[in-house]
Amino acid sequence: MKYEEMLKNAIENLPDQEAGKQRFDVPKVKGHIQGNRTILSNFHIIAKTINRDPEHLLKFILRELASPGELSESAAIIKSKVSSEKVNNKINKYVHEFVICPDCGKPDTILKKEKGLTIKVCHACGSKHPVRTIK
């Protein structure tokens, strides 16, 4: 699937507030390969949608892909060629591990540091779960 088509799907899959749907839709990554780099142009939007620090999200993805990379003001740059499918999979993995509450399944969580641990705190049901610390 092309990036353009993925974007179209992402737009079509936007949650329908009026219908009262509770689904949590993470935008599909939008980007392109430039030389040996992969530029993810909507990275900041994705981080904002899932309410997480783009730096933290990128660190996770880079570690998963075993690739160097960096954030720019408008995008994330992975210093290797990566398919959008692979990046989307990693983002889903991140969301599952660091955003979705394992008890109630809602994304209304925050990450909090507590005694050197990172804790995922759910605002919907109040549960707390330690998560991996990504350095």
Ligand SMILES: [Zn+2]
């Ligand atoms: Zn919960």
